[in-house]
Amino acid sequence: MDERIKFEFLEHTADVYIASYGKTIEEAFENAAIAMFEVMTETKKIEPNIEDSIQVKGEDEHGLLYNWLEALLVNFETKNRIYSKFNIFSFKKNMRSFSLKAKVWGETFDPKKHLQKVGVKAVTYHRMEIIKDQNGVTLEFILDI
Amino acid sequence: MGSRRFLHEKVPLEKVEDCIWRIPKYKAGMHVPGLVFANDNLIKKMQTDRTLWQSANVTHLPGIYKYSITLPDGHEGYGFPIGGVAATDYDKGVISPGGVGYDINCGVRLLSTNLSAKDLKPKLKQLASLIFRNVPSGLGSRRKDFKVNYSELDHVTKEGVIWLINQGIGWSEDAEHCEESGCMKKANPDKVSPTAKKRGLSQLGTLGSGNHFLEIQKVDKIYDENKAKTYGVNYEGQVTVMIHCGSRGYGHQVCSDYLRIMEHAVRKYQIDIPDRELVCAPGKSNEAKDYYQAMACAVNYAFSNRQTIMHWVRQSFQQAFNQDPENFGLNLVYDVAHNIAKIETHKVNGEKKKVWVHRKGATRAFPPGHEEVPTDYRSEGQPVLIPGSMGTSSWILSGANKAMDLTFGSTAHGAGRMMSRSAAKRKWWGRDVKIALEKRDIIVKAASPVVLAEEADGAYKNVDIVADVSDQLGIATKVARFVPMAVIKG
Numbered sequence: 001m002d003e004r005i006k007f008e009f010l011e012h013t014a015d016v017y018i019a020s021y022g023k024t025i026e027e028a029f030e031n032a033a034i035a036m037f038e039v040m041t042e043t044k045k046i047e048p049n050i051e052d053s054i055q056v057k058g059e060d061e062h063g064l065l066y067n068w069l070e071a072l073l074v075n076f077e078t079k080n081r082i083y084s085k086f087n088i089f090s091f092k093k094n095m096r097s098f099s100l101k102a103k104v105w106g107e108t109f110d111p112k113k114h115l116q117k118v119g120v121k122a123v124t125y126h127r128m129e130i131i132k133d134q135n136g137v138t139l140e141f142i143l144d145i
Numbered sequence: 146m147g148s149r150r151f152l153h154e155k156v157p158l159e160k161v162e163d164c165i166w167r168i169p170k171y172k173a174g175m176h177v178p179g180l181v182f183a184n185d186n187l188i189k190k191m192q193t194d195r196t197l198w199q200s201a202n203v204t205h206l207p208g209i210y211k212y213s214i215t216l217p218d219g220h221e222g223y224g225f226p227i228g229g230v231a232a233t234d235y236d237k238g239v240i241s242p243g244g245v246g247y248d249i250n251c252g253v254r255l256l257s258t259n260l261s262a263k264d265l266k267p268k269l270k271q272l273a274s275l276i277f278r279n280v281p282s283g284l285g286s287r288r289k290d291f292k293v294n295y296s297e298l299d300h301v302t303k304e305g306v307i308w309l310i311n312q313g314i315g316w317s318e319d320a321e322h323c324e325e326s327g328c329m330k331k332a333n334p335d336k337v338s339p340t341a342k343k344r345g346l347s348q349l350g351t352l353g354s355g356n357h358f359l360e361i362q363k364v365d366k367i368y369d370e371n372k373a374k375t376y377g378v379n380y381e382g383q384v385t386v387m388i389h390c391g392s393r394g395y396g397h398q399v400c401s402d403y404l405r406i407m408e409h410a411v412r413k414y415q416i417d418i419p420d421r422e423l424v425c426a427p428g429k430s431n432e433a434k435d436y437y438q439a440m441a442c443a444v445n446y447a448f449s450n451r452q453t454i455m456h457w458v459r460q461s462f463q464q465a466f467n468q469d470p471e472n473f474g475l476n477l478v479y480d481v482a483h484n485i486a487k488i489e490t491h492k493v494n495g496e497k498k499k500v501w502v503h504r505k506g507a508t509r510a511f512p513p514g515h516e517e518v519p520t521d522y523r524s525e526g527q528p529v530l531i532p533g534s535m536g537t538s539s540w541i542l543s544g545a546n547k548a549m550d551l552t553f554g555s556t557a558h559g560a561g562r563m564m565s566r567s568a569a570k571r572k573w574w575g576r577d578v579k580i581a582l583e584k585r586d587i588i589v590k591a592a593s594p595v596v597l598a599e600e601a602d603g604a605y606k607n608v609d610i611v612a613d614v615s616d617q618l619g620i621a622t623k624v625a626r627f628v629p630m631a632v633i634k635g
Contacts, residue, residue, distance in 0.1 A: 013194055014220055014227065014562045040284055059408070062421075070401060077344045077394045080285055109285045116284045116593040118566075119354040119635065122247040122397045125404075125421040126223040144223065144247045144397075145355045145566075 007035035016120075016143045017127065021136060025061070028137040029068055029100070030086040036069055036123075037082055037106075039143060041114045046084035048105030057099045061130050064098040065139060069123040072104070082109045118145050156197040158188070164614055167212075168201050174417060175204040180212040182552070184614055187217050190563065190606065194221040196228075202419045203231050207427070208238020210493050210500060214552050216507055217614040218561040218606065222246070224422030227506035228561060232491060232553045233428070235499035239416065240433045241425035242407060242440070244503030246484040247400045249440055250447030251357075251391030253530040254323075254455060254480035255541065257377040258462075258473045260384040262363040262630060268465050273361065273588045273631035275461040280359060280454050282352035282635040283592025291453075293349055298342055299334040301349065302395075302442035306452040314456045316477075321519050323480040324509060327448045332441035337395075338402045341439075345395025345446055350453035354596055354635030356559075357390040358535060359454065362627040365538060372525045372543045372624045376478050385627055386458055386475075387539055388451050389532045391484070396443035403436045428501055437486070444485060451480055478541070479519075479528040481508050483558040491553050502553050510544035510556040510621040518544070529621045531612060534560045534605035535597075535634065536582045539627045540612045547619035556621035560608040569604040570595070588631035596634055 007020040018035045022028030037043050056071050058064030075081045083106030090101040122144040129140040158181070159167045166188060168179030179200040183191060191197055196219050203213035203225055210232045219228030224243030233239055265272070281287050293301065300308045305328025306320050320327040334342075352359060364383045367373045378385070392399075407424035410416075410432040416425060426432035455477065459470035466473070486503050493500075511518050511527040518527045527544035537560070548554045564572075575594025578601045582589050591597050609626070616623045 009567050011565045011567065012221075013565050014222070016566060063405075074340055074344060074394075074398070076285070077348070078340075078346075111284070111286070111592070115595070116354075117595040118593065118599060119284050121353075121355070122401055124223045124247075128421075142223070 006031040010140070012142060015145055018141055018143065020139045023136040025137045026088040026091050028139045029065060029088055032065065032069060032139050032141065033072055033083065033086045036072065036120060036143060037084065039120055039145070040117055041082060041109070043084040045114055046082050046106050048085040049107045050081065050105065052081065052104050054102045054104055055099070057097050059097055061098055062125065062128050064100060065128065065130065065141065066123050066125060068100060073120055073123065076109070080109050082106050082114065120145055154198050156201055158197065164618055168197060174419065175201060176207070176209050177204050177212045179204055179215065181215040181219065182614060182618055183217050183219070184610065187610065187614065191215070191219055196221050196226045199224065199226040200229065202423060203229060205418055206231060206233055206239050206241060206423065206425060207416060208234035210234065210498065214555070216552070216555070216557040217611045218506070218557040218559055220561045222505060224420050225503070225505040228557060229505045230507045230553055230555045231503045232500040235428055235488060235501060238428055238501055239425035240428050240436060240486055240501050241423055241503065242400050242403045242436055243422045243424065244505050245400065245440060245486050246505050247397045248391035248484055249396035249399060249443035250482045251484045252447060252451065252480060252482040253532050254388045254451045255478040255530050256386040256455060256458065257476050257478050258384045258386070260473055262382050262384055265384050265630070269361065269631060270588060272461060272465040273590055273633065275464050276359060276458055277590035277633050279457040279461050280352055280633065281350065282633060283354050286592065287347045287351055291350055293346065295342060295346070298346060301449045302334050302337070302445045303332050304328055305445040306448050309449055309452050315452050319452065319477045322477045323448055324482050325444070327452065327480065329441040329444045331438050332445050333438035334442055336435045336439040337399060337442050341395050341398035341402060344398050345393060348393035348395065349446070349450055350457065351393060351450070352390050352454065352633070352635050353393055354593065356600060357635055359633040360387045360629045361631040362387055362539065362629050365626045365628040367625045368623040369543065375522060375525045376528050376541060376624065377476055378541065378625045387532060387627065388454050388458070390450060390454070392443040392447035393450060395446045399439045399443045403439060406432055406436070440486060444482065448480060479530060481530050483508055489554065491549065504555055506558045507555045508558045509554055510542070510548040511554050512544050512546040512549060529556055531557060531608060532559055533608035534602045535600045535632055536585070536587055536602045536629060537605070537608060540608065541624045542612060542615060542621035543624050545619050545622050548621060551618065552620050556615045557611045560605040560611060562604055563606045564604040566599040569601055570598045573598045573601045582632065587629050589634070590632070591634040593635065600634065
């Protein structure tokens with residue numbers, strides 16, 4: 001695997017099918033978030049000027065990935081925020097759940113500055129995979145658009 | 146590229162008769178067989194992805210009656226295939242949010258006008274620009290001068306389009322021409338999360354993006370003159386308007402919230418399902434009741450979303466012509482849901498049964514005489530609206546008796562994609578798609594060039610074939626076909 005590839009779009013007829021990669025699960029989760037915003041706009045045009053905090057829980061790692069992406073999507077829809085920089089500084093397995101804490105950076109979406117691509121309706125569990133091997137972590141998931 | 150773990154389970158298929166295929170009970174856990182309505186080409190397409198596998202998975206739902214149904218436009222979805230119908234027993238069956246989908250009550254409404262395409266032509270460009278300005282479309286778009294607060298949002302989602310009409314958004318006769326009269330009863334905003342409400346607050350009256358659109362169309366061909374006249378579709382060349390969108394972030398969040406709740410429910414009630422997106426709860430459980438009441442709110446949100454957009458379309462006509470919109474007709478023909486769960490009564494083996502009907506990418510298609518069909522249309526059957534892809538045709542069909550025998554009163558809902566979004570972008574540029582449409586005299590107003598490329602009509606199946614199969618099966622018969630004059634896209 002090319003070390004520089006953070007994510008790629010896989011073939012899927014109706015929706016957006018993403019694979020994101022990382023040496024660690026935190027990095028793969030961060031790259032999954034970048035991929036989601038890349039679906040909506042060009043992330044390289046998003047300046048990391050505003051800092052927000054995100055905290056989510058999930059029953060398992062799949063649930064945590066779903067909830068992490070959904071929390072970011074909710075911030076877009078309710079605060080009009082788009083992000084390009086992510087730092088998951090805490091990723092924990094608790095007794096019966098998983099949780100993560102992150103700082104994320106971005107700015108307010110401005111259609112004059114940011115390219116409009118397609119809106120994401122929801123994160124789904126369909127074909128969701130979390131694969132750990134000697135190369136690191138690969139996440140696969142589908143966004144409903 | 147290409148996914149590594151993309152292994153298809155070979156799903157056995159038996160041809161029953163022309164356009165009808167059966168998926169036999171080939172593995173443990175299937176309570177009933179699957180039934181697929183498609184011609185030879187459409188079935189081939191379904192065999193290239195997980196459509197049939199998902200259709201087989203749906204038969205695992207407890208209390209499912211007869212068979213899981215896949216309609217001619219069926220394609221791979223989440224849990225359920227899109228273009229899927231399943232009916233479960235009201236008492237002993239389950240309700241599954243995946244059988245409705247994320248975009249609850251994504252649907253279509255059609256307006257008729259008394260203008261001919263020739264009458265409109267000189268004003269078309271101006272009208273399209275006005276609609277594009279008045280109806281927010283695309284990523285994060287909203288109208289700054291139209292906001293609802295939390296209390297108003299709860300009214301909208303509880304009372305539906307009637308509440309809006311009482312606020313002056315629409316005409317009193319609009320409600321009668323919506324499925325459920327524009328308000329699903331049992332809606333209870335207390336069952337909707339604060340996050341869903343927050344997402345819905347700023348999105349009422351917005352088109353969204355992706356495959357949603359607003360089109361100024363003209364009648365291309367009438368197939369059934371009597372039915373067409375009853376619906377207000379009077380002659381070829383008549384101008385109509387079609388609005389295709391859903392419940393926006395409000396509905397998406399309701400689905401997502403209840404998928405989480407249902408994950409606990411399947412463990413609590415020990416329900417064995419083959420796919421996480423098929424989570425469900427027994428119809429009588431509190432989890433199911435809560436979901437149904439929250440879903441009804443999202444259904445009403447979507448009816449109201451389309452009602453608000455229609456109001457701005459009427460205003461746009463007023464602004465373009467400087468005349469009252471009533472002068473142009475602009476009557477609501479009908480508004481139908483494509484993603485919904487309903488409590489209905491259907492005959493199963495000759496016996497009347499109360500059931501939960503899940504329609505995931507499917508249109509209700511009730512026949513003449515059915516009491517749920519508005520009185521104006523009852524003699525002819527319920528109008529069925531099937532939008533095509535951008536730049537192609539759209540259809541109005543009429544619900545027919547065979548639908549009650551074969552598909553729990555349902556038919557197809559659209560064309561269905563054939564090509565992935567990335568493949569479409571590799572093949573076309575947004576600008577070229579726009580130019581190609583303009584060469585065919587179709588005006589295009591789009592918020593995003595990327596969406597234009599992704600939604601190029603070549604990326605979709607031919608909706609005419611979907612309408613043909615529906616007609617041939619007799620579940621909904623062809624009434625008229627529309628073609629676009631102007632397309633407004635997110």
